Amino acid sequence: MAVAASTESVPLARLPDTQSPKARSLKLVRIWIYTLAALVVLMVAVGGATRLTGSGLSITEWKPVTGAIPPLTEQAWQAEFEKYRQISQYELVNKGMSLSEFKFIYAWEWGHRQLGRLLGLVFFIPLVWFWARGIIKRRLALTLLGIGALGGLQGAIGWIMVASGLEPGMTAVAPIKLALHLTVASIILACLVWVAAGLKDRSATASEASAGYAPRILVGLILAQIALGGLVAGSKAGYTYNTWPLMDGALVPPSSALFVVKPWIENFVDNVLLVQFNHRLLAYALVAYALWHAWKMRRYDSKSGASRRATGMACLLLAQMVLGIVTLLLVVPLWAGLAHQVFAMAVLAMAVVHARVSVVQA
Template identity: 40%
Template sequence: MSAHTIPQSAARRDGASSLSSRNRQRISTWLFVICFMLIGMIALGGYTRLTGSGLSIMDWRPVTGIIPPLSHAEWERQFALYQTIPQYKILHDGFGLAGFQQIFWAEWTHRFWGRLIGLVLLLPLIWFAVTGALTRGLIARLLLFFVLGGLQGAVGWFMVASGFDQNSTAVEPVRLVLHLCCAFALYIAILWTALSVRTPVAPFIPATVAVVRTRRLVWGATFLIGLTIIAGGFTAGTHAGFAYNSFPLMEGHLVPQGYAKLSPFWLNWFANIPAVQFDHRLLATVTALVIGATVLSGLRTPQLGKPAQDILMLLGWAVLIQYALGVTTLLLVVPAWAGTVHQTWGAVLLTVAIVALHRLRGVGRV
C-alpha cells in the first residue's frame, strides 16, 4: 500500500496539529529563523575560540554587558583586566590596545548575538501567546527553551572563567565540550519543534524490513555525528588539531605512538593529544561510512518515498563536504577560517540528519 493512500487519521500526529495552517506557517518560520541564528552562534563560538578572543571580556554582566566600552577610559579598564591573565602574558604580550579591541569585538559580538537570540525567542513568544496562536503545551515548551538559553549563557561564563586561572592560557576542554553540547542540544530541540509545527502530520510509511533497517541506520548515523562533534570539541579544547598535520597517517603511523600513555586508560580519550585527534579521525571516518550505507539502503527502499530519499541523498553529500573540510583544516594547521567553517558545517550536517529522522517518524511498527 502506498503512503499516499493512507488516510490522514492513520498518520502519526504531533502536538502542533491543532494549530491553524496560517499559524503553523508563521510559528515555524519564526522558529527556523532562531535555528539559523543558533547556527550563526555556533560559528561565532568557533571563531572566538580559534582567534583566542573568548577570554577578552573579563566580567559577566548578563544585562548591562550588551553595552560595549563607550570611552577611552573604559577601554583602558577592560584592557588592564585582560593583562592580568596568563593568556595575555604568554600569547599577546605587547600587542597593545588596538589588538585587544580586535579580539574584544569578536567576543562581544558572540555574546551580543546570544542576547539577540533570547529577544527573538521571547518577544514573538509573548505576542503569539497573547493572540492565542500557540497551544498551552507549545507555550510551556518554548518558555523552557528560553530558560535553557539563559542557562547556556551561564554555562558559557562557567567555561570562560576556567581560562582566568593563573596556570592556564585557554578554557578547560571539559567545560568547552559542555558548552558545545548544551548549544547543540538546545538547537536540536528547537529544530525538531519547528519541523513538527510545520508538518504536524507524519505521512505513514509501511514498516517493511528494509524501511526499519534504513531508519535504524539513520538513528545510528545521527548518534555518530553527535559523538564526532563531541570528539571535535575535545580536539579543539586540547589544541590537538595543531599536531599530526598529515593524513591519513599520523607521523607515519595509522595509530599514533603514545596513544595510551596516560593512566587510567580512559584519560587518553580526553587529555592525550595523539589519542584525542585519532579518535576524532576514527569517528569521522566511521560516521561517513555509516552514512554511505544509510544512503545506499535508502535508495534501495522505494517504500520510503521521494522526500525521505532526497534528504538521505543530501545527508550523503553533507558528510562528504564535512569530511573534506576536516582534512583541509588539519592539513592547513587549523587556520581560523577553516576551523570556523568546519565547526559550522558540522551543525549543518547534524541538521540534515535531524530532518531525515523527522521525515521517517511516520514509519509504522512491525
C-alpha cells in the same frame, strides 16, 4: 448570456484561500523557530571565530545586563585592558599587546555575547506573543519553554567555560568545558529544528518506506562527533599530526602513545594524539554508517523522499570529512576551521529534518 458569463468569471478572478488561519499561524511559528535555529548557527560561527582568534578571554567579567554596553571612552577602554593584563593569557601569550590589538579581540567576544542577548530576545518576545494569542499552547509551549531553559543554561555554561581560562596559569579555556558548550549549542539547534520540522503539515505527502531508527542514530552519532570536535578544538589537537591518512607515521598509533597520560582516563581529554585519533575514527564510522543507510533506503525505494534524504546525508557527511581533512592538512586556517564548524551545524540540522520527517511518515 452576458450575465451568465459574468457570473462564471468571478470564481476565476478570486481564488479562495485554502490555508486555514491555524495553518497560517503555525507557519509563522515555524518561520520563527527556524530563525532561532539560524541565529544559533550564527552564534556557533562567531564563537568559533572568537576561539580561533584567541579572543575568548578578553572580557574577564560576566555582566548579563550591563555588559551589553561596551567601553565608550578611552578611560573605560584602559580599565578593561588593565583587567585583561592581570590574567595569565596576557602574561604568557600576549604580553606587550597594544590597546588597538586588545580592542580587536574584545570586539569578537563582545559580539558573541551580544548575539546571545539578541537570541534571548528573539526567543522570548515572540513566544509571549504567540502564547498570548493562543497559537502556542500545551505540549508545544512546554517544549519551547524547555528549550528556552536550555538556552539559559547554555549562557551559564559559557561563563563557566570562560572562567576556567581565567584561572592562574591558564592561557585558554578548559577543553572539556568548551566541548560541553559546543555540544549544548548543537543540542539546542537539534531541538529547534526537530520542533519546526514537526509543525509542517505533511498529510498530503505520499507515505514511504519506514527508515526505522537509523536516522535518529545518525543524529546521535553526529552529536557525538561534534562533541569530539569540541575536544579537538579545546585541546588544539588540530595543530598537531597534520598528515592524512597516516597519523604519527601509522594508521593506528601505538597504544603506548595513545595512553601515555596517567591516569589513563585523562588521555581522552588531555592527550592530543588520542583526542584527534578518536575524532578521526568516529568520522570514518559516521560516513560508513551514512553510506550504509543510503544504500539500504535505495534498495527499498530509490525514488522515495527517505531515499533521497539518506543519499543527501551521505553526501553531506562525505563533504564534511573532506573539509575536515583539508582543515587538518592546512593546520587550521581561520576560514577552514570556521567552515568545518559551521558545516557541521548544517549537517546536524539536515539529519534532524531527515529523522523528524521519517517519524511523521512512519
